Amino acid sequence: MNTERSSQLPASASVVFDWFSRPGAMQRLLPPWLPLKVIEEAGSLKDGTAVLGLPGGVLWNAKHQPEGFAENRSFVDQLEPExxxxxxxxxxxxRHEHYFEPAGAQCTTVGDCIQSNMPGRQIESMLAYRHRQLADDFAAHQRAAQAGLKPLVIALTGSSGLVGQALCAFLSTGGHRVVKLVRHEPESASERRWNPLDPDPGLLDGCDAVIHLAGVSIFGRFSQAHRQAILSSRIEPTRSLALLASRSGVRTFISASAIGFYGASAGPHPLDETDSPRAGTPDFLADVVDRWERAANAGDSGMRRVQIRTGIVLSPKGGMLAVLRPVFSAGLGGPLAGGKQMLSWIGLDDLLDIYHRALWDSQLAGPVNAVAPQPVSNAEFTRALARAVRRPAIIPVPAAAPKLLLGAEGSHLLAMADQKIVPRKLLDAGHQFRNERIELELAHSLGSR
Incomplete structure (x- = not known):
């Protein structure tokens, strides 16, 4: 069975072909709802081999076929199990044929033709996702180019996490060089050894910008050990890196933060970057985020600094959605404790665009709320997720349920958090979100129609 799809991109065939040849292209185009993981990307579109991992340790070897390769025009990969x-x-x-046909001076028709015995509906959903991703990624990179952004050398911590992996792929395909700051011995030329508390003085040599994402997950019971891990992985490492960046000629220092700044019980009124950490009821995480952002401002220099206050990141690859998706798919989902608490969310790709904007928008500085413009209640989120997986969600979840897993404090700070946060700085800057509505985000990331 043959399945085909094509679309046009406002770029020359050579520019589009270059995008596909860069590290991260396969990761950017692989639908997140599929149980696949990129283990190795092909070193060459002409004759390289890409390796994907499936559940149970099964490997999918996609070998590129030399006879189907034409520079700037086409390449072919074919499943050849080993x-x-x-x-x-x-x-x-x-067998997957990729072709690129000029459609004007600065326009290219990008096409896919897949020959497979897999269900056609699954392949159509995959191709729809790929072409949407291509269009959105190219639009984001073109906005940056129009604003004057040139290829940068970007040091990045937390490259193995959900956001870090996606951000590395997005930046690399856009023509930037990403230097991964890792705590183990470097395994490639793209890595540098980073001691979080005592970084090497030359760690950031040659880097134009730093994106600092590292920090242990806040998910779990808030024991004394968990509290200490949250603090120790954020405050001093951020301070040390910010101080080093300020002395190293780095122009932009972008650090992760969180809407936990406003408190877990922020109330029914919308809050933006002008509100203080006392806008909601003070709690442990609000104090951590406040200290985290202060640490990111350490050092004296003209370096521009941005703190990305992130909401609940939605992706079936990790975080809350990865936990809830199988529950809702089994028809066991329902509103939590009545469902009135507000959820300030952000799609993973929209979060990448915000980090990207922080690189090229010289007017963006200080805290930036990385949330979608339309927060939803837990009940609204429940209905949207149920529709996306085509299952009912009528089983109410009592407030006591998350306490069994997270304890009283963890339940209050995480599962029962009530935060209505507005991305005021981004809206004032005219920022374009890929998915402003929860229904559109879930449809795209889960492959529903």
């Missing part, structure tokens, strides 16, 4: 771990994939037939 070894014992590739045996289950032998029942699948897969």
């Amino acid at each position: 070894g014992v771990r590739g045996l289950p994939a032998r029942v699948v037939q897969w």
Whole structure:
């Protein structure tokens, strides 16, 4: 069975082809709802091999076919299972032709033709996602280019996390060089060893910007050990890195933050960047975020600094949505404790765009609320997720349920958080969100129609 799809991009065929040849392209185009993980990208579109991992240790080897390669015009990959771990994939037939046809001076028709015995509906959903991603990523990079952004060398911590992996792929395909700051021995030329408390003086040599994402997950019971891990992974490492960046000629220092700044019980009124940490009821996380942002401002220099106050990040690859999706898919979802508490969310790709904007928008500085313009109640989120997975969500979840997993404080700070946050700085700057409504975000990231 053949399945085809094409769309046009406002760029030359050589520019589009270059995008596909860069590290991160496969990760940017792989639908997040599929149970696949990029293990190795092809070193060459002409004759390289990409390796994907499936559940159970099964490997999907996509070999690029030399006879289907034409510079700036086409390339072909074909499933060719190898070894014992590739045996289950032998029942699948897969040949994917990619073509690029000039459609004007600065316009290219990008096309896909897939020959496979897999269900056509699944392939159509995958291709719809790929072409939407291509269009949105190219639009984001073109906005940055129009604002004057040139290829940068960007040091990035937290590259192994959900946001870090996606951001590395997005920036690399956009033509930037990402230097991953890691705590283990470097395994490639793209990595540098980083001691969070005592960074090497030359760690940031040659870097134009720093994006600092590292920090242990806040999810869990708020024991003394968990509290200390949250603090120790954020405050001093951020201060040390900010001080080093201010002495190293780095022009922009972008650090992760969180809407926890406003408190878990922020109340029914919308809050923006002008509100203080006392806008809601003070709590442990509000204090941590306040200190975290102060640490990001350490050092004296003309370096521009941005703190990205992130809401609940939605992706089936991790975080809250990864936990709730199987529950709702089984028909066991429902509103939590009546569902009145407000949820300030952000799609993963929209979050990447905000970090990207922080690189090119010289007017953006200080705290920036990284949330969608339309927060929703827990009940509204429940209905939207149920529609996206085509299941009922009628089983109410009592407030006591999350306490069993997270304890009283963890339940209050995480599961029962009530925050109505507005991205005022982004709205005032005319920022374009990919998905402003929760229904559109869930449809895109879960592959529903």
